[in-house]
Every structure is written in C-alpha cells, then in structure tokens.
Amino acid sequence: MFKFTFNVEVDDENPFNNIHNKEKNPSEKDLSEEDLEWYKAEKVSINTDILDNFDVYKLNAKILNVGDISIHHIVTGYILNHIAYNCEDNKDLANAEQSHSDLIPGVYEGGAKIWECTDDVLQYLATNFKSQEWRGKRFLDLGCGVGLLGIYVYNCGGTVHFQDYNRDVLTQITIPNVLLNLAAVKSVGDVEDSTESPEYKEIQAADVELLEEEVEFYAGDWCKYADITSNSAKFDYILTSETIYNPKNQQKLLNTIYKKLSANGVALVAAKTYYFGVGGGLRQFETVITADDRFQYKIVWSTSTEGIGREILELKLKDVRGI
Template identity: 40%
Template sequence: MSFRFNFSSEELESAENDSTVRSSLDNYDGLNITGKQPIPKPFIPPRELVLNNLNDVLPLTLIAERIFISTCEQSILYKRHLSDVKFQVAQEDNFLETNYNENTRILELAADNDIVQGVYEGGLKTWECALDLVEFLSKNTDNLNFEGKRILELGCGTSLPGIYILTTKNPFRVDFQDYNEQVLKLVTIPNILLNTLLCPKTEDFSNGTAEIDVPECVNLLDQLKRSRFFMGDWNGLIDTINLDSEQEKYDLILTSETIYNTDSLPNLYNVIKHSLKRPNGIALIAAKSIYFGVGGGVLLFRQLIEQDKVFGIKIIYNEKAHVKREILILSFLDCLA
C-alpha cells in the first residue's frame, strides 16, 4: 500500500533543499493514505551488500548540502542532494540505453509516495525524527559513551544519526541497514564518504550546495569496509547479520521513523531484541507519537515492549510539533534491576 506524509511531489525536492533541522519539516501532519489502490506487499529478502568496488555506486562528482545541528557547539553534517541522485540515475539510464531501471522506479515511487510498503520505504529523504535523534546524540555526549562500541542503524536511509556517531565518537564500527539496496547505494554510502574522506570545505559551498570530486582511490573502499551494509526486510535479518556471540552484538541500535507500520513492528522489535548486547546495550527509537492512516506510533510500540517484559522503556525526548515527536530508550530490565 502506498502512503504520503502530506508532501506534494514538488515538496519532495524542496524539503531536501532545506539545510536546517527545522523549517518546513515541522508542518508534517502524519502518515495518510493516498486513495490509490492498495499494492500487494512483496518481500525483499534480507542480505548483506558486499562492496568489492565502487564503480556501480559512485559518480565522478557528488553534489553535497549542509545540515546544521543546533547544539552548544554548532555541528555540520553533509548529505547528498536529491537532485544529484536524479541526475546520476538519468545518466545511468542513458548509458544503459534503457528508459527504465530499478533506480528509476525507486525515484518515481519517491516522487509520488513517501512509502510504498514492501517496495520503497522512504529512504531517499531525511525525516525530521532522524534529525531529532542527531540533536539528542549531540547534546548528550556526557551520558552516552560510544568510543569503541558496535552500533547499528536500522532503516537508515540517509543515515545521519549513524554517520554523526561514526564521524565524532570514535566507535569500533557502525553498520547500516535499509530496506532498499538503491537507497544504500544512492544516499547512505555517498553520505558516509561525504562526512569522512571527502569532507567538503566551507568555501566550496555556493547557494547551499557544493560539487565534490570523487577521487579514484582505495581509501574510499577501505572506509566503507569498516561498516557492514544490509538490505531487505527485517524478517530474517538476524540470520543475515549472524552474530555468533554476545560480544559481537551491538552496544547501541538506532532507528528513526520506522514504527509507522503496525505489521512490521514485531519484526523490528525482534531484530532489536536479538541483536542488542546484554546487559548494557541500549536502543534509541525516534518516532512520531502517531502515524495517521496506518495506526503505527509510539503507543503501540510501547505496548509491544511492555508485554514482552524484556526491556524497560522510557521517553527521553519530546518535540511538541503539530504531531508530537519522541525518542524512546530501551534498556534490558535485568540490567535496570
């Protein structure tokens, strides 16, 4: 089934043009059904994306935009501009002498729908709860120590929360998962490189964007091999990640805007429960209080957690916009006791 987050197709790009963590995002009004006929939900099986070269991932240049994080000390993250994604896909279509490929299909779906369940799950855009999560992480560095830790971002999309930790907190590793392989290749991986090895300079920016050359060097691939990348459904993801021991599990799991679909809540929770390290691992879930049209939101997710009696759950962040946004923290109950 397809849904809209109350943005028009024109706003898909204009929202990406905004380089601050607020502005038009606060006009968000939940998740609404478009009125189109339901699309039968397919299933993309989970698998690991193994990168042996970057020839089919990166173009020769990337167009970057800045995201300003409002903290005591202002931080800046960089992400690929959506127009640059569109340009790369158009170029690939021309090269392949075809008018349609899987990347084109994802872009078309993203223009018409914020999500199409089981097909495209919204990963090309940066949603406001992801930015809430970055701000929370940046303001709580004294309470959250990520140095040497293993971290996983589920439903990462443009992956700014995971990238913030990767580039500022000296973790052991940060792994990334998104439903769509195209999202990982078109935005997640470019964003990681923009914030690590490519590092745009302030003077490079004009009109809010900068064109960054992508050198042909082994360092880019070496940087990416410090992380693992997973794609596909959460159902079966645990077997794909294949965490053989408690020590290999994650100290921190991040996720934002992923609890909108009631059908997927058990699978998401199952990944968190079986991938988080005991006894001190924590999960941070950033979400709207309610997602109109599909019934997901904080209340149902909390009920699922409380019924299972494995985790304690606490609200640690509130943003009272038109639809309230929250960040939840999960900690093992046996640790809290």
C-alpha cells in the first residue's frame, strides 16, 4: 500500500481543455515489433489499499457535467507525479511518467490520460439518447482508461465492465473514479461554475459489495479478456475510444467486439481519421472491417473542423444467426 505525501489542491480546469493527442514519435515508439508479449488478462478487485487512500482521491476530485449526468473523477496529475517517483508497485505507470511517454507498446497504452475522442462519445450519448434508456443495459468500456464512458452509463443505471490494458491504471485511477461516483452526494449542476469542492459520503464494505454486483474491472490484453469472460453475458453496448491507433491491434479489437457483443448489440468506436507516427486511422480501420466481413458499420458522428478529423463509427453484427 502507498500513501500520498504531497499537498493537494483542486484543479478547476475542464479535463478536455488540455486534451492529449495520441500522436507518437515513430523513433520512440516502434509498433512494428511482432514479438511483444501482451499482458495476461485478470479480474481486478477493489482492495483495502484503494479504500485507505480514498480521502486523497476526494481532495483531488472534480465534476464533469454531461447533459443531465455528473461524472466525478480525480485530477490525475498529482497521483501520476507521486507514482513516478515513489511507488514500486505501479511500475507501468511509473515507467511511462519517468520517460514522459503516452505509449510504450506492450507495457503502457496511455490509459492514465483523457483522450480527445472520449468527450465526443460522451456528447454523442448525451445529445442523442435519454439517460433513462441505459438503465438495465450491459456495457463494456473497452480500453477504458480513466473510465469516463463507463462511469457515464453506470450513473445512468447501466451494468459495466471496465477493461484496460494496465492493472495500474485500474487500481490507481479507474476504480477510484468509480468509487467517487458511488460516494457522490451532490448532483448535476450543484457545483457547476463554483469553487466549492464536491461532497462525498463514507464508503462502507456493504457499498462495495453492491457496486461489484453492477461493475467489474479487468486488466490485460483484449482477446485474453474475452477468453476469461467467455461464460459471461454479452453486452448491449461496447464503447471504445482512441483504440485503433496501432494497426497491428485492430483485428484483435474486432475479434474482441465480435466475441463480446450481443446479437442485437451496438459498438461505438471513436477515433481520429489519422494518427501521426503510429499509422492507424479511421479510413485504414474501415478497410480492416470490410475485409473482416462480420460487421456492418456507419459513421454516426464527425467533426466539421479542417485537418485531422474525429468520427464515431457504429458497428453491428451482420449475421446474428447462431450468435
């Protein structure tokens, strides 16, 4: 277990004001290696270490209002700075922070940052659907990172699997964010445009037990996650943002979506039209979908700005017979 030793303060910036672009220097990040050993998948539980540090997470919390839903989340800068130089138990995050890298293939896949297309999906959901529609639905937040997409639908009454490549990201960021929303006292609009800090109740063991009936966390490789959860119910919706930047992993992504999506389910894939330095992009990904021939897809949202655009693709299974 670790304890934070730094002074904390609330960061009032919108988390999307300083969005990170998933564009890499190819001299630093060679994604062409074929011999990467991807992490095995594992279920991650909410342990006492996370609960013991909950007071620090509360002090670093802020609220993002999306439509009529509030998303509580920590400002990760403080935690990442501490992990980089103080925590041997979180080696992947520490390695990434010390090297100032958003991507170390096979080691760290950028889960500690809020990526630009995450906001696109949140706004798309809030604009096109009523929050009540998600109650009782099953969701997979695939490559969840800080977990904003899964938290949004969880706050709408959905059941969610949060999946991220790095266990460190889940234990130090995603799970604390979910717990903040479980413990939140104030509702949407209560702290908007205010310097007042969010309010939270104490979390009891019974609260965690109830949460784990609706929410599960998984770390590791996508396909290995699909394998260890093969007996679980499939999902009505799969949400994934900025996960197609590496062309080598796109077929793996499609295979996972195919295995985990229910017969009449919908997958939303949000991404940029091109990722400099790594080779992936939406047009290139569409060629993989076409060659795969198991999905029908269409663009349901796109930016109107010049330059590198952002879009959301909707994927559905072509043939549901036998699924």
